[in-house]
Amino acid sequence: MTPDEPLPDFSDVEGGSSSAAAVPGAQNAPRTYEVKKGDSLSKIAKHVYGDAGKWKQIFAANADKLKDPDKIFPGQVLTIPEA
Amino acid sequence: MNRTRMPWVLALVAVLGSACKKEAPAPPPAAEVTPPAPPAQPAVTRIELGSSVGADKRVLAPRTSFGVKDSIIASVYTENTAPGATLTAKWTFQTGQTVDSASQTIAASPGVTEFHIVKKSAWPAGRYKVEISLNGSPAGSQDFDVAK
DSSP, rough: OOTTTTOOOTTTTEEEEEEOOOOOTGGGGGEEEEOOOOOHHHHHHHHSSSSSSGGGHHHHHHTTOOOTTTTTTTTOOOEEEOO | OTTHHHHHHHHHHHHHHHHHHHOOOOOOOOOOOOOOOOOOOOOEEEEEEEEETTTOBBBBBOOOOEEETTEEEEEEEEEEEETEEEEEEEEETTTSSSEEEEEEEEOOOEEEEEEEEEEEEOSSEEEEEEEEETEEEEEEEEEEEOOO
């Protein structure tokens, strides 16, 4: 931004919050994602990492439960590796 | 006294004498008194940013760079908080403008509380910050970028 530019408009920002009990030691536990209807690995990667191309990382981290990257099912719980 | 008994008597006296001189056993050491630990202070132990969150309120893939269409979520880890403790998240842009501000009662201790912001139009690219307060006192902050 330059000094002459008008200030950006944040009036359409929506926020929210929620809270839950933490499981002791959970800070370092693997993070998981439950597959929803319509999900694909690339869609999950886009949502989680902001990069659909990182679907291979998710596939590799779940090699024990996924044989085909195109076959994931609602309710499956996938491990999400660090970006 | 018969002279033949004299050594025995002397020996007996010597033994009794030494027995009487025996020092009294040392008193047991005083029990060590450990002062009670001071009550643990409520604290924010970690702030993570991401674009999606699990049921446990932890972001799934922590990162500090986002796209202009991304949701932005902060997971705030807390410990030693009393029931009713409150977290506040204030989101600001590099210009100092407040993007959003929200408060949330912490569910439990330890706990994880998520704050999220979404924007219907694209986020202006630049540098942002989320500042976290615990019961009104600054407790941490995290910078992040939005890039086109």
